[in-house]
Structures are given as structure tokens and as C-alpha cells.
Amino acid sequence: MRANGWIDAQAPFDLFSARRVDCVDHGLLVSELHVQSAQLQAVVPALSGRFLTARSCVMQIPGTVPAPRLYEPAAAGTPEATEFVPDGVLLLRHVDAGKALLFFVEVDMGSQPLRSPTSGVAIDTKIRRYRSLFVSGGHRRYEALAGCPLRGFRLLFVCGSLTRLAQLLPLARQSGPCDFVWGTDQGRLVRDGIWGSIWHRAPFDGPQAESILGGMAPARFPPPEGVHASRHSTTLRVPPVSAGPAKEPSTS
Numbered sequence: 351m352r353a354n355g356w357i358d359a360q361a362p363f364d365l366f367s368a369r370r371v372d373c374v375d376h377g378l379l380v381s382e383l384h385v386q387s388a389q390l391q392a393v394v395p396a397l398s399g400r401f402l403t404a405r406s407c408v409m410q411i412p413g414t415v416p417a418p419r420l421y422e423p424a425a426a427g428t429p430e431a432t433e434f435v436p437d438g439v440l441l442l443r444h445v446d447a448g449k450a451l452l453f454f455v456e457v458d459m460g461s462q463p464l465r466s467p468t469s470g471v472a473i474d475t476k477i478r479r480y481r482s483l484f485v486s487g488g489h490r491r492y493e494a495l496a497g498c499p500l501r502g503f504r505l506l507f508v509c510g511s512l513t514r515l516a517q518l519l520p521l522a523r524q525s526g527p528c529d530f531v532w533g534t535d536q537g538r539l540v541r542d543g544i545w546g547s548i549w550h551r552a553p554f555d556g557p558q559a560e561s562i563l564g565g566m567a568p569a570r571f572p573p574p575e576g577v578h579a580s581r582h583s584t585t586l587r588v589p590p591v592s593a594g595p596a597k598e599p600s601t602s
Contacts, residue, residue: 379457379508379536380437386544387440389577393545394566396446400495402439434479440506440544441496444566450496452489452503453562454480459510464517474521480505481526504562506549507533515554522552532562543574 380403387401438455456476466472483489489503509515512535522528531552538548538559545568547561561567 375510376437376457376459379459379539380455382540383438383440383455383457383508383544386539386574389543389574390442390545392577393543393568393572394563396444397563397566398443398445400441400443402441403437404435434476439492441492442563443496443498448498450498450500451562452492452496452500453506454489454503455506455508457508458514458518460514464521473518474525477505477522477528477531478525480530484530502530505531506562507531508539509533509535511535512537515550519550519552519554528552534559541573542571543577546571 384401384403387399390399391397436454437457440453440455441450442453443450458473463469463472465474469475484502490500493500507515507518509518515533515535519531519533522531529551532549533552533554534548534550538546542548545561545563547559547567549562550559561571
């Protein structure tokens with residue numbers, strides 16, 4: 351990749367390698383999210399999407415705004431005042447309305463503790479850090495990439511199983527407001543797509559699931575294998591999906 355000019359010549363090797371099987375599984379799921387984010391514009395043509403990972407800042411993508419380094423310094427003076435790196439950042443922009451939605455993405459394969467007073471990677475610690483990020487307004491650094499103001503963000507957890515999801519989402523309620531935390535499981539993501547009605551809001555009180563697209567969600571959701579995304583364009587391999595009248599994305 352260095353020789354072909356696809357990545358920076360000084361990019362560290364560990365950004366593009368995995369030393370454990372669970373890291374491979376985790377990386378494959380992050381890659382699935384990346385692919386589906388590219389497919390999303392075929393599902394809702396009024397939206398354009400960009401998915402960032404820790405590797406994005408060293409990737410050479412002609413014609414795009416350079417990606418920022420993917421780390422988030424939490425608010426100073428709090429127990430969560432530690433840098434952390436999201437697994438991904440999804441930015442969806444409404445082409446006509448000039449508005450955008452920001453999502454931070456965390457892939458959870460069940461290898462990290464749900465609670466721990468000493469672990470910096472425990473799930474409850476991650477949720478508190480994202481809450482501090484919102485309070486500090488640190489997420490607004492992505493406005494340069496969005497080209498418009500960002501009112502807030504949602505935190506999306508993708509869990510390896512539905513059982514793990516049911517354990518994880520209730521944690522959000524225990525430390526404060528939790529309406530910004532949503533989650534799904536790997537099986538539904540792969541089957542129905544990131545755009546599907548697969549997401550549960552914390553604290554996971556019932557079986558009702560919804561789409562992160564809100565009012566922009568299509569009347570019928572194509573499965574990911576029915577959507578083709580190339581480097582230059584994105585098209586559907588299924589009959590056209592009716593999304594109804596164009597609506598602006600909701601930040602609620």
C-alpha cells in the first residue's frame with residue numbers, strides 16, 4: 351500500500367495489522383460498516399456518507415477533505431479526561447438541506463468488561479467519555495468535514511450478539527442521560543444493513559427497533575447484498591426503493 355501511494359509512507363504498520371483472532375473479527379465488522387456506509391447513498395440518494403477509522407488520516411483519497419486524526423480528548427477535570435479512539439465515525443450529510451448527522455461507532459465483540467473501576471476500555475467508561483465529549487462540545491471539530499454545524503451526535507454500539515446488546519445498553523442509563531446511545535447486533539447489521547430498522551435506543555426496554563435515518567428511512571429496506579457500491583458510484587441491484595418525500599435528517 352505504501353509503494354502504490356494508497357497510504358502515507360510513514361503510516362505505522364500496526365494500523366493495518368491484527369495480531370489476534372478477535373482483532374480480525376473486530377476489524378472485519380468495522381470494514382462491513384465502512385462498506386455499508388458507502389452503499390447507503392444508493393438506499394437514500396439525498397444522503398451522502400463518509401465513514402472514518404483510525405486509518406483514514408493516513409489514506410490518500412483524491413478529491414476529499416482530509417480526514418482528521420481519530421482521537422477524542424474528553425473534557426478536562428473529569429474522571430473521563432483521557433484520550434480515546436472510536437472504532438469509527440459516520441458522517442451523513444443531506445445534500446439538499448445542507449445539514450448533517452454525526453455518529454460515533456463502537457464495535458463490541460464481548461472481549462471487554464461491561465464495568466470496571468480500573469479498566470479504561472470498560473463499556474461504562476466508554477459511555478461516560480462520550481457523554482463528556484458531548485458536554486464539552488468536542489464533537490464540533492467534525493463541522494469542518496461536514497461543512498455545516500453539528501447539533502450533537504449519537505453513539506452506535508454494534509455487538510457480537512443480541513445477548514451482549516441486552517447487557518450493554520442498560521449501562522447507559524446508570525450514569526446519566528442515555529437517549530444518544532443506540533445499539534444493534536452483528537447478525538442484523540449484516541442481514542438488514544446499517545440503514546435498516548435494527549437499532550435499539552438505550553436502555554433497551556423493549557423489542558421495538560428503528561432506523562438511524564429517521565424520517566429519511568425508505569419504505570422498503572434492501573438487504574446489503576442487493577446494493578452495489580463502486581469506487582466512483584453507488585447503485586442498487588434491486589428495484590428502486592421509494593423513500594417518499596425528501597425530509598431533512600432529524601437530530602432528535
